[in-house]
Amino acid sequence: MSIISNSLKRIKPSPTIAVTQKARELKDAGKDVIGLGAGEPDFDTPDNIKQAAIEAIKRGETKYTAVDGTPTLKKAIADKFKRENNLKYSTNEITVGTGGKQVIYNALMATLNKGDEVIIPAPHWVSYPDMVLLAGGNPKIVKCNENDGFKLNPKSLKKAITKKTKWLILNSPSNPTGVSYTREEIENLSKVLIKNKNIHILSDDIYEHITYDNFNFFTIAQVSKLKNRTLTMNGVSKSYSMTGWRIGYAAGPKEIIKAISKIQSQSTSNPSSISQAAAVEALNGTQNFIQERSDEFKKRRDFVISSLNNIKGISCVKPNGAFYVFPSCKKLLGKKTKLKTDTEFAQKLLEKFNVAVVQGSAFGLDGYFRISYATSMEKLKIGMERIKSFCESLN
Numbered sequence: 001m002s003i004i005s006n007s008l009k010r011i012k013p014s015p016t017i018a019v020t021q022k023a024r025e026l027k028d029a030g031k032d033v034i035g036l037g038a039g040e041p042d043f044d045t046p047d048n049i050k051q052a053a054i055e056a057i058k059r060g061e062t063k064y065t066a067v068d069g070t071p072t073l074k075k076a077i078a079d080k081f082k083r084e085n086n087l088k089y090s091t092n093e094i095t096v097g098t099g100g101k102q103v104i105y106n107a108l109m110a111t112l113n114k115g116d117e118v119i120i121p122a123p124h125w126v127s128y129p130d131m132v133l134l135a136g137g138n139p140k141i142v143k144c145n146e147n148d149g150f151k152l153n154p155k156s157l158k159k160a161i162t163k164k165t166k167w168l169i170l171n172s173p174s175n176p177t178g179v180s181y182t183r184e185e186i187e188n189l190s191k192v193l194i195k196n197k198n199i200h201i202l203s204d205d206i207y208e209h210i211t212y213d214n215f216n217f218f219t220i221a222q223v224s225k226l227k228n229r230t231l232t233m234n235g236v237s238k239s240y241s242m243t244g245w246r247i248g249y250a251a252g253p254k255e256i257i258k259a260i261s262k263i264q265s266q267s268t269s270n271p272s273s274i275s276q277a278a279a280v281e282a283l284n285g286t287q288n289f290i291q292e293r294s295d296e297f298k299k300r301r302d303f304v305i306s307s308l309n310n311i312k313g314i315s316c317v318k319p320n321g322a323f324y325v326f327p328s329c330k331k332l333l334g335k336k337t338k339l340k341t342d343t344e345f346a347q348k349l350l351e352k353f354n355v356a357v358v359q360g361s362a363f364g365l366d367g368y369f370r371i372s373y374a375t376s377m378e379k380l381k382i383g384m385e386r387i388k389s390f391c392e393s394l395n
């Protein structure tokens with residue numbers, strides 16, 4: 001009899017973490033690796049936020065807090081939703097966890113029964129399907145192709161819905177493509193969802209603040225009559241360069257919020273008290289650096305897109321958010337190049353030209369790869385040169 005549980009056997013380790021790990025190993029072995037695989041901003045946490053944490057330690061805020069967040073942080077989150085999304089939540093409609101990842105995981109664990117289906121538009125964040133599987137549910141992956149801007153359309157949504165559908169996960173701006181849903185696109189999806197009363201929507205807004213070209217961000221609870229069926233998840237990791245602090249949160253129906261807290265009470269308890277104090281400052285303090293950092297990301301995005309589209313065999317959609325692009329390498333797969341899959345493409349790129357990217361199949365769509373441009377312009381320049389040389393060596 002295996003010591004490992006059957007439910008764990010249903011899932012695989014995170015492929016993005018695997019790429020980062022492989023790149024780290026090569027670096028440790030003395031290789032000059034350009035890592036374009038990471039899912040975190042390269043900027044430091046702003047000083048005012050760090051200072052708030054130091055002060056919290058000095059005040060002795062080093063004890064357990066309420067399981068699903070301090071009242072002060074919940075109030076800051078409620079204010080954020082009102083100020084930025086025109087959404088009114090009371091503090092018992094809000095939960096705080098150890099990163100957005102834990103919040104999503106807990107939400108799925110708290111709500112899925114065996115066989116329940118979760119619609120996940122692909123390309124998708126790597127963790128959604130595995131979290132669903134771990135919770136006993138069935139991920140229903142809906143491939144969204146490049147011609148649709150990698151976005152779910154109402155027709156495909158309608159087709160994917162069954163009696164067993166419990167959740168739809170929407171992620172905008174998206175990891176891995178960087179594309180974002182417009183207000184109109186969200187409204188059109190809402191029309192389908194309104195008619196299907198048993199479906200809940202998990203809106204993953206973690207990249208809300210990283211958008212370009214005057215893109216107007218909207219979240220589904222704000223533009224539809226679906227607030228009472230939506231769990232709106234967000235966090236400080238990406239917007240405030242706080243990935244290591246591990247604070248994520250969600251707002252939604254009391255029943256779900258309470259269930260998430262119940263899981264947390266029997267697993268990790270509260271997220272770090274010090275990180276919570278830092279998150280209060282992130283949400284309530286100055287927001288100026290968000291624009292500055294987005295401006296810097298935009299420069300990099302423009303550079304990466306134009307570099308990629310100048311490489312024979314590669315083409316790339318220009319997205320308006322997050323810090324990822326999702327180029328196609330389909331033209332470089334096949335007999336001529338002897339590369340069969342995007343995984344082989346990414347492996348050879350790392351082995352031969354020391355550039356770490358993540359294959360599209362890890363995100364549920366073959367023939368692509370994800371580049372994270374959350375790294376310095378200097379490194380991006382070298383990375384793009386190497387990708388060009390690699391692709392030329394295949395042509």
Ligand SMILES: Cc1ncc(COP(=O)(O)O)c(C=O)c1O
Nearest residue numbers: 039099100101125175235237248
């Ligand atoms: C789409 C998406 N959702 C959620 C998360 C989780 O973020 P956190 O670091 O807050 O756990 C990530 C992190 O990579 C992400 O890309």
